[in-house]
Amino acid sequence: MSSVEATSAVRKTALNAVHRQMGAKMVEFNGWEMPVEYPASIGGGIVNEHMAVRTGVGIFDVSHMGDIRLAGQQALAAVQHISMNDPSRLAVGQAQYSALLYPLGTFVDDVIVHRLGEDEYLLVINAGTREKDFGWVRDNTRQFDCVVENLSDDFTQIAIQGPKAVDLMEKLHGNMVDVPIAAAGPGASFQKLRIDADFRSLKFYWVTKGTMFTMTGNVRRNDNRIMIARTGYTVEDGFEIYISSNETISTIVWNGLLAAGKEFGVVPCGLGARNTLRLEGKLPLYGHEISDTINVWEAGLDRFCKMEKPEFIGRAALEKAKAEGVKRTLVGLEMTERGIARDGYKVLDNAGREIGYVTSGSPAPFLKKNIALAYVPLEFAPIGTAIKVEIRGQGVAAQVVPTPFYKKPKKA
Amino acid sequence: MGYPTDRKYTKQHEWIQASGNTATVGITDHAQEALGDIVFVELPKVGAEVTAGKSFGSVESVKAVSDIYAPVSGTVKEINEELTTSPENVNKDAHSAWMMKIALQDPGELNALLSAADYEKFVAEEGGH
Numbered sequence: 013m014s015s016v017e018a019t020s021a022v023r024k025t026a027l028n029a030v031h032r033q034m035g036a037k038m039v040e041f042n043g044w045e046m047p048v049e050y051p052a053s054i055g056g057g058i059v060n061e062h063m064a065v066r067t068g069v070g071i072f073d074v075s076h077m078g079d080i081r082l083a084g085q086q087a088l089a090a091v092q093h094i095s096m097n098d099p100s101r102l103a104v105g106q107a108q109y110s111a112l113l114y115p116l117g118t119f120v121d122d123v124i125v126h127r128l129g130e131d132e133y134l135l136v137i138n139a140g141t142r143e144k145d146f147g148w149v150r151d152n153t154r155q156f157d158c159v160v161e162n163l164s165d166d167f168t169q170i171a172i173q174g175p176k177a178v179d180l181m182e183k184l185h186g187n188m189v190d191v192p193i194a195a196a197g198p199g200a201s202f203q204k205l206r207i208d209a210d211f212r213s214l215k216f217y218w219v220t221k222g223t224m225f226t227m228t229g230n231v232r233r234n235d236n237r238i239m240i241a242r243t244g245y246t247v248e249d250g251f252e253i254y255i256s257s258n259e260t261i262s263t264i265v266w267n268g269l270l271a272a273g274k275e276f277g278v279v280p281c282g283l284g285a286r287n288t289l290r291l292e293g294k295l296p297l298y299g300h301e302i303s304d305t306i307n308v309w310e311a312g313l314d315r316f317c318k319m320e321k322p323e324f325i326g327r328a329a330l331e332k333a334k335a336e337g338v339k340r341t342l343v344g345l346e347m348t349e350r351g352i353a354r355d356g357y358k359v360l361d362n363a364g365r366e367i368g369y370v371t372s373g374s375p376a377p378f379l380k381k382n383i384a385l386a387y388v389p390l391e392f393a394p395i396g397t398a399i400k401v402e403i404r405g406q407g408v409a410a411q412v413v414p415t416p417f418y419k420k421p422k423k424a
Numbered sequence: 425m426g427y428p429t430d431r432k433y434t435k436q437h438e439w440i441q442a443s444g445n446t447a448t449v450g451i452t453d454h455a456q457e458a459l460g461d462i463v464f465v466e467l468p469k470v471g472a473e474v475t476a477g478k479s480f481g482s483v484e485s486v487k488a489v490s491d492i493y494a495p496v497s498g499t500v501k502e503i504n505e506e507l508t509t510s511p512e513n514v515n516k517d518a519h520s521a522w523m524m525k526i527a528l529q530d531p532g533e534l535n536a537l538l539s540a541a542d543y544e545k546f547v548a549e550e551g552g553h
Contacts, residue, residue: 037460048487049460058486059461284460284487350508352464352484375463375486404466404482 025075026168026262036282042140044076047282054280061285062377065246069174070281071269074245075257076139077169080149083132084158091133094152094325095125096308098318102127107217107241109316111302112148113326117333119302119311121145124243126219131158134239136169136252138298152325168262172269173250173289176276181211181251183272188225191268203228205268207238211251214242224255226264233261245286247293247420291383292376292418294344300355300371301342301385309338310387340368341393344415345384345401351408353384353401359392360400360407367392370401376417383417384410425453426544428519432495432534433543439519440495442534448522451483451492454547456518459485465507465514467523472500474526476533481523483514496533498526 022045031038034054036047050056055064064070082090091099097110104127112120121141126134137145146162153160172180183189184207191203209222221237239254255265270278287297296302301311308317308330319327319334347353353373358366373384384401392399395414400407427433431441437455441448456462464484474480474494483490502525506513513521528534538546 057461288486350464352489354489377486 023076025073026257026259027073027075027266029259030263030266031073031280031282034280036280039283041076041283042138044139046076047073047280049282049284050280055277056279056282058282058284058288059377061279061281062288064277064279065174065248065281065285065289066378067175068277068279069172069176069180069250069273070279070285071266071273072171072173072281072286073168073266074171074252074286075168075262078137078139078142078145078162078164079167079169079254080135080137080146081132081161081163082135082149082153082158083129083161084156085131086156087131087133087158090153090156090158090160091125091135092321092324093156094149095123095135096317096324096326097125098321099125099127099133104129105218105220107219107243109217111308111313111316112145113308113324113330114304115325115329117307117309117326117329118304119298119306119308120148120304121298122296122302122313124241126239126241128219128239134163141298166257167254168257168265169252169254170265170269171244171246171250171252172273173244173246173248173281175249176273176278177248177250178212180269180273180276180278181207181209184268185209185211188227189268189272191264191271193267203264203267205264205272207240207253209240211240214240214251216242216249218242222253224265226261226268228260228264235261245295246289247295247416247418248289249420285377287372288374288377291372291374291385292378292416294385294416297372306387307333307338309333310340310342312342338390340387340389342371342385343388343393343412344417345370345373345386345399345410346413346417347382347384347401347408347410348398349409351401351403351406352382353386353403353408353410357384358402359386359388360402361392362398362400364400364407366402367399373401379417381417383413385415388412427452427540429540432537432539433546434493434495434537435546436493438493438495440534440537442528442531445528445531446501446525447496447498447528447534448525449480449495450520450522451514451518452543453518455483456515459483459488459490459515461486462511462514465511465523467503467507468500470500470503474498474500474524483511492523494526495537496526497529499529501525501527 359368368388
């Protein structure tokens with residue numbers, strides 16, 4: 013059996029001790045030590061965690077993500093310049109998926125742009141690209157009258173995802189929920205958590221502020237205006253909350269969410285399930301479906317790219333690329349013979365010639381199939397096209413299928 | 425955990441239970457726990473030769489592919505077809521979910537392997553539990 017060791021100079025989120033205490037398997041991801049899955053004894057394991065999010069509710073520590081704030085008179089113009097989507101469409105409190113592009117029309121990163129105020133925007137970016145993105149944003153907005161701040165270390169970010177996410181959050185609204193303390197610490201004999209916000213009516217891709225009350229022993233704390241977004245990376249309903257990165261507060265909130273969600277079968281979820289969930293929904297992952305060598309058209313993210321904007325970084329190259337025509341495109345694959353296609357595996361035509369590669373591949377726990385996303389030349393893109401994936405030297409049959417592989421069921 | 429004493433173990437977390445000139449091979453409970461949910465097991469064909477210390481197949485969890493190594497050299501006589509449809513059996517009971525039965529090329533090779541007690545010690549030192 014082969015095994016991999018984590019390197020030593022990794023960063024840790026405020027919840028690192030909690031994950032370890034819960035017995036999570038930790039792994040290094042883009043310079044961060046993160047939980048990949050939790051023990052089966054507490055309802056964890058990638059498959060259990062994935063299913064909990066699809067049928068109930070799961071919570072994720074996603075504090076490794078980064079946050080860049082742009083504020084000032086020309087904040088909108090600055091975001092317009094660096095982002096391919098159109099932030100002028102955002103009302104205060106609204107968010108949109110977008111990307112920062114290089115002049116070649118390829119990806120610096122994908123991002124969710126939140127409009128927090130008249131002239132205030134928060135870009136939530138990927139973990140591995142924190143420093144790169146901040147440098148990119150700062151260097152490409154100097155000409156605009158706005159401040160650019162890296163707030164990445166200020167937040168603990170927790171995602172609460174699943175059809176029961178609203179039910180879980182409503183338990184915390186107007187109620188001080190008892191938070192069991194896993195390890196007896198000095199002083200605190202009890203902890204409580206309450207978060208007031210209008211969870212149920214917060215619309216998809218909108219953000220609001222909530223008030224959070226935490227108690228540990230006799231120490232009470234109010235956090236007015238914690239950010240709550242109805243966003244996520246799982247395709248399910250849910251929220252992402254942004255709270256202080258203080259370790260004590262973060263721990264109370266994490267444990268409080270688990271306590272409030274107990275009756276809904278809440279499960280802590282790691283990066284393993286995070287990946288299988290987003291893959292089923294065909295959500296891109298930087299370094300896989302999108303990167304600095306892939307352009308917007310190839311990645312199929314046209315609908316988030318507003319070419320009617322007169323100017324943004326990458327626009328000229330994208331116009332040229334569109335005129336020339338894309339040579340390759342991202343497709344969904346389903347294995348039709350026994351085997352699992354994985355990241356980086358070669359895609360072959362039926363004569364065994366290499367035609368492309370898998371960007372992300374894995375068993376899909378909810379769909380119970382082995383699925384993948386891959387770049388292939390256009391002639392192999394039609395649904396039903398039979399191709400092969402090279403697995404340990406053998407071509408194993410697969411076919412092109414519609415994406416997303418999974419869609420959230422419509423409420424009756 | 426107490427590892428069954430009716431077999432020998434390798435540092436790559438395989439077990440081998442010999443009976444005369446044939447032996448049954450699988451992976452240990454420690455291995456299945458480290459892997460997480462096993463979703464795919466790839467085994468050699470009957471008749472294939474396996475070589476001590478070399479990969480004879482692979483076990484896949486959701487996240488990763490892991491090679492499995494032959495504890496000794498021999499010829500594959502039988503493989504556990506059940507693992508094709510129910511790979512999770514390895515998680516449920518790794519010490520019963522055998523993978524292959526082989527005709528031993530050299531039973532003497534078993535002497536170099538770890539006893540249950542030595543394997544348990546090895547796992548504890550490796551940072552396992």
